[in-house]
Amino acid sequence: xxxxxxxxxxxxxxxxxxxxxxxxxxxxxxxxxxxxxxxxxxxxxxxxxxxxxxxxxxxxxxxxxxxxxxxxxxxxxxxxxxxxxxxxxxxxxxxxxxxxxxxxxxxxxxxxxxxxxxxxxxxxxxxxxxxxxxxxxxxxxxxxxxxxxxxxxxxxxxxxxxxxxxxxxxxxxxxxxxxxxxxxxxxxxxxxxxxxxxxxxxxxxxxxxxxxxxxxxxxxxxxxxxxxxxxxxxxxxxxxxxxxxxxxxxxxxxxxxxxxxxxxxxxxxxxxxxxxxxxxxxxxxxxxxxxxxxxxxxxxxxxxxxxxxxxxxxxxxxxxxxxxxxxxxxxx
Numbered sequence: 001x002x003x004x005x006x007x008x009x010x011x012x013x014x015x016x017x018x019x020x021x022x023x024x025x026x027x028x029x030x031x032x033x034x035x036x037x038x039x040x041x042x043x044x045x046x047x048x049x050x051x052x053x054x055x056x057x058x059x060x061x062x063x064x065x066x067x068x069x070x071x072x073x074x075x076x077x078x079x080x081x082x083x084x085x086x087x088x089x090x091x092x093x094x095x096x097x098x099x100x101x102x103x104x105x106x107x108x109x110x111x112x113x114x115x116x117x118x119x120x121x122x123x124x125x126x127x128x129x130x131x132x133x134x135x136x137x138x139x140x141x142x143x144x145x146x147x148x149x150x151x152x153x154x155x156x157x158x159x160x161x162x163x164x165x166x167x168x169x170x171x172x173x174x175x176x177x178x179x180x181x182x183x184x185x186x187x188x189x190x191x192x193x194x195x196x197x198x199x200x201x202x203x204x205x206x207x208x209x210x211x212x213x214x215x216x217x218x219x220x221x222x223x224x225x226x227x228x229x230x231x232x233x234x235x236x237x238x239x240x241x242x243x244x245x246x247x248x249x250x251x252x253x254x255x256x257x258x259x260x261x262x263x264x265x266x267x268x269x270x271x272x273x274x275x276x277x278x279x280x281x282x283x284x285x286x287x288x289x290x291x292x293x294x295x296x297x298x299x300x301x302x303x304x305x306x307x308x309x310x311x312x313x314x315x316x317x318x319x320x321x322x323x324x325x326x327x328x329x330x331x332x
Contacts, residue, residue, distance in 0.1 A: 003057075003281070003306050005288050007088070008209040010163035010185035012131060014088050016281060017305050018060030019053045020214065020292040024075050025068025027232050028097060030104045037068055037102075039233040041294055043075050050079035052296045054086055056303040062188070062212065062290045063125075064092035064136055065117050069099045073124035084127055090186075090212075091125070092136035092167060093117035107137050109144050111151035118160060133161040134188055135177075138168050142176040149181040156183045167214070171199040178207045188212035191287065192222065193265070193279040193319065194244075194257060204286045213280055216289035217302075218244045221254055222276040264318040265311070274305045279319060282310035 003016040023038040024046040030036050050061070061080070063072045073091065080087050093114050096105045118133060133152065135145055145166060152164040165186035166177050178184040184207075189200050191213035204211045217223055219235055221244040229236045235245040244254050258272070265275025273291070280289045293299045311319070 003309055005210065005285070007060075007132060007163065007288070008185040008204070008286070009207075010132075010183070012088055012162060012185070014060040014288060015057045015306060016288060017058065017277060017303055018062055018090075018212070018288055018290040019050070019058050019299070019303075020290040021061055021063035021072045021076055022067045023292040023294045024049070025063075025072030027102055028066065028068055028104055029102055034239065035232050035234050035237055036066075036104055037232065037234060038292070038294070039230050043078075045295055046075050047079040048296050049293050049299045050076065051083075052299045053293065053303055054083060056299065057306045058299075058303050059086065060088045060090060060288065060290065062090040064095065064134075065121050066092075066095035066097040066104060066136070069097035069102045069104075070120070070124050071099075071102075073121055077124055077126035081126060088131045089125060089127065090132035090134060091121045091130050092134040093121070094136040094140075109135070109137055109140050109148070111148055114148055114151050115155070118155065122160070129160050129162065131162045132186060133164045134186070135164075135166040135168075139170070140168070140173075142173040145173065145177045146180045149177070149184075153181050153183060165209075165212070169197065169200070171197070171203045174200060174209075175203045175207065178203070178209055184209070186210040186212050188214055188290075190215045191280065191283075191289075192216050192218050193261065193276050193323070194218050194222070194254065196283070201284050201286065204284075209286070210288055211284060211286045213287055213289040216280055217273055217276055217291050218254070221245070221250050221258060223273045223301075224258075225250065261319055261322050264315050264322060267315050267318075268308075268312055270305075270308055271301055273301055274308055275311060275315075277302065277305040278308060278311035279316060281305070282313070282316045
């Protein structure tokens, strides 16, 4: 039986590991030629990857209006045609992009944009509702996020969304937002074996929220990736927030940390990626990791975690012992 989790107070049940759909969006560009995508993709392979994920027990698919300037939503909609009833769809709003030029053109936290962006997402996804609609501006002041609550609650009433959330790494902001309306069900935040956010998990516990874990594999570092990535890949010209890579390669400092915990993560025969995802499942009953996949092979590895379940208690304790020392040491 596939391991499942509940999306907080929404009661929506999902496979305990979801699929992140940023990478299948293909290229997106920002100011000065900054890449915000993961490079060119094969759409047919992306569709096969979604289908394989479904076969392996994945039900949650997490995308955003600006992933590939809408391309991720289009590909996901194509992949789920005739399969919509098997999927829990999560998308995001707040980042604006131009589909014709594949360029990011800024943010818009207004209620009007939330409504308009949803209509565009529904059209691209080929559906009449999304299950989880998430604010996608990490550092937005909590007061501005609260201005969206009435609009989001109205969208629930209209049946266009079932629940909503916020992709933010700020626990205080997440708490304020979640206390603002009854249908806030999840917080998406950076969470991995290399970067724990215990305070955010405490907020999720206190307010009955799901913890959607973006970056669960540290942008590929926790897959053992060592190859160079191209100039159209966000890791090839890493923004300040992307600490795992420099000049298209994993940094020696973070690679060394992965090496130090690899044995504990893989002790029961898992791959490194499965160990990292298993650590998240063992970390809290609220976590739902959402690793990205671009190929069927990646889906088979990542979502093989659903059959293996959480990291065993002994291995989790060993990782924690190692991390207690590592987290106190400087990186860089």
